[in-house]
Every structure is written in structure tokens, then in C-alpha cells.
């Protein structure tokens with residue numbers, strides 16, 4: 001029965017969190033992403049102009065999956081593609097002896113420029129793995145039956161190292177009870193329903209709840225436009241800036257806390273988390289940590305929310321469920 005824990009190291013402004021993963025005989029820093037289902041990394045097959053500065057997987061230790069290839073596009077339209085090898089992958093001591101490792105032969109500039117990240121480790125459902133002609137399993141699905149309990153947990157923090165655990169829940173990492181809600185896997189995501197929202201101390205919800213996904217690979221919290229609008233209407237100097245592509249606030253603002261009701265329980269995102277980051281170094285205008293989910297089709301509970309809670313991704317029962325507790 002395997003269990004393991006790995007650090008989640010925050011990048012600048014908590015834009016993403018990176019964790020060490022041993023693949024074959026290289027240790028790479030991967031972005032764990034509960035919103036996708038491919039484990040891919042820069043490799044010795046990647047063009048040098050695209051992979052400069054990145055850790056590389058050398059497929060010589062693996063066994064090529066003949067005829068298999070992959071091609072993924074993320075929410076921000078960044079993309080990567082390549083071929084596939086079966087190789088040993090170790091995360092925090094948990095070992096998958098024959099994990100589908102997707103070696104990149106091409107990546108978009110966003111990944112080239114993100115020099116701290118050597119690739120992604122998808123933790124959504126394997127139904128959305130992009131490998132053709134035969135999709136393969138995520139790391140979690142590969143090791144699931146060997147884990148003490150078929151769960152992984154997410155404990156991200158603002159501006160500090162958090163952790164992911166596999167196979168167990170660590171009661172020292174949260175306070176109070178864990179509130180569980182059912183997950184709808186139809187779209188391949190950890191998808192759930194939020195009950196409602198409110199700002200500051202008010203208990204009047206600023207809008208009905210709705211469908212949402214828990215997505216560690218997304219930096220911000222994307223909510224129904226009416227909820228985002230109501231939230232920023234309470235902040236002096238807040239504005240929707242088309243050129244910046246979202247709500248901005250004065251970096252000197254003290255945004256109100258933001259409350260989310262899930263499973264009948266209220267979880268609070270400290271207002272300071274919503275004063276996300278200066279538009280560019282030295283700017284006195286900051287990008288808001290809450291944005292409208294217009295055009296996405298569902299809300300995205302990204303890192304701005306997840307770093308305020310302890311989250312349990314539980315596939316140990318008859319159907320998957322998500323658990324949330326106060327950190």
C-alpha cells in the first residue's frame with residue numbers, strides 16, 4: 001500500500017506551483033494540473049530552441065508506445081505535442097513502474113518561456129487524456145489500486161510551499177470537518193456544484209451558485225459574471241479593463257473577503273488573495289484574483305481558491321467526490 005507526499009513550490013505571484021517528479025533517471029519539476037489528464041515533459045526530442053533552460057526527459061530509459069502520439073491545448077490556448085514512452089515515474093515515493101510519459105517534440109512559446117516548469121502532470125480523469133489512438137491513464141489512475149486509499153490531496157498556500165499527498169488524508173493540515181460534495185465526471189474534470197457566493201461579512205449571497213471545476217493548473221478564480229461584477233462594485237477604483245482582459249484594482253486596495261458556499265458549508269478566501277499581482281513590475285494597478293467565467297461554460301476554482309482550503313480528491317468510493325476543509 002503506497003502513500004506519498006511531495007512539495008508544491010509556488011512560482012512568482014503563485015502563478016503556478018511546481019513539484020519534483022522522477023521520470024526514468026531524471027528529476028523534473030512538473031506543474032500538477034487537476035484540470036487536464038496528460039503527463040508530458042520537455043525531452044531530448046524537443047527542439048533546442050524550444051527547450052533551452054528546461055529539464056529534459058531522456059526516453060532512452062523508457063519503452064516507446066509504437067504509433068502513439070499526443071497533442072494538447074490548454075485553456076489559455078498554449079499547446080504541446082509529441083510521442084509516448086512507458087517509463088518509471090516516482091512522486092513523493094509513490095511509484096508507477098510503467099506510466100505513459102508524453103515526451104514533447106513541440107511546445108508553444110508560453111511553455112518555452114516558463115523556464116521553471118519542465119512539463120505538466122495531469123490529475124483530471126483519464127477520459128480526457130489526449131494520447132491517440134489509445135488514451136492512457138493519468139499517474140493517479142495508474143497507481144490508484146496500489147494506494148492505501150484511492151485519494152490525493154491538495155494543500156496549496158499563498159506565497160509558501162504547500163503539498164500534494166497520494167494515498168492518505170493528513171488531518172494535521174486542516175481544521176474542522178471535511179465537507180464532501182459529489183463530482184460529475186462527464187467532462188473529465190473534478191466538477192461540482194457551488195451553492196452561492198457572498199463578499200465581506202455579508203451573508204446575502206451575491207448570486208446563485210453553479211457548476212464549477214477544481215483546477216490546480218489555473219491561477220485565478222473564475223466565477224459567473226454577475227458574481228464578479230458585484231464583488232468588484234464594492235472596491236474603490238476597481239474596473240473592468242478590456243485591454244488587460246479582466247478586472248483590475250489599485251494595488252493599494254484592501255479587497256473584502258470572498259465567501260463560497262459548498263455542500264452547505266462556507267469557505268472564505270481572504271481579500272488579500274484577490275489583490276493578485278501588479279499588471280507589470282512596479283505598476284500600482286493590480287490584476288484581480290477573481291475574474292468572470294464568461295465563455296468558459298463553467299466556473300473554475302483555481303489556485304486563488306484552492307490556497308485558502310485543504311482539498312481532497314477522492315476516488316475511493318462508488319463514485320468520485322471532492323472534499324473541502326478550512327486550512
Ligand SMILES: Cc1ccc(-c2noc([C@H]3C[C@@H](O)CN3)n2)cc1F
Nearest residue numbers: 033035036074075078110111217218
Ligand atoms: C505555460 C502554461 C500554460 C497553461 C498551463 C495550464 N496548466 O493547466 C491549465 C489549466 C487550464 C486548463 O487547460 C486545465 N488547467 N493551464 C500551464 C502552463 F505552464
